[in-house]
Amino acid sequence: MSRARLAEYMLVTCCPHPGFFSNKDCEGSPFGLIQNTATSLEASTPTVLFPSRYREHVAYALRQIVPSSIDDSPAAVSSVYLATRFEYYFRVLSGCLDADGKWLDTATRDRVCRRLGFDKRRHRHRISNIAKTYKILLAESAHPVVSHLTRIDGKLFASPIEILGGGRENTLHNIGDRIAAMRHRAGHGVWGDISGEAMFFALLTCVIYLSDFEDSNPGSGA
Secondary structure, rough: HHHHHHHHHHHHHHOOOOOOOOOOOOOHHHHHHHHHHHHHHHHOOOOOOOOOHHHHHHHHHHHOOOOOOOOOOHHHHHHHHHHHHHHHHHHHOOOEEOOOEEEOOHHHHHHHHHHHHHOOOOOOOOOHHHHHHHHHHHHHHHHHHOOOOOOOOHHOOOOEEOOOOOOHHHHEHHHHHHHHHHHHHHHHHOOOOOHHHHHHHHHHHHHHHHHHHHOOOOOOOO
């Protein structure tokens, strides 16, 4: 099993519900995998997805989560930082948007908006909604991470998940919705911290990094 598949398995097993983590049914240590991923990330060559003065911060956040209890300050701070990174990853990996969320060209914009039912007038210049960016990634990208994310969605969101508050914005259908809901609550100060999602964010970061790393380095996940 590749390390990316291992991270996928551990995420599904240990973090099935928002704000929940348990490794009692997990074969192997998610903590060890996260630590090893942080080490690999620190030693890696900069890429578009994990550039210099960026990847070391992600690695640091991963390391701060591992020794923490779910409500410790390091986990609380690191979970918010990791949550803000996913929109960047999804944009870069989508092949349709630049790092700032701008469309690469108008032909791509028109095709994607038509395919996904987006109003291109509202999204004429850029996409600034992480849930929509996630949908673009799944629909348009051929990157190996899409297979991992699709399997995770199929297992965790076989049925929509309702979270505190109810209503359309609190009904989660996929990973993008889950990140958006937690990031919104943290960013607007509704919740003091989202450390309950620290392990979910850490393992999802591992899935993204390892799928990219192993694809670029055949045999590295053995």
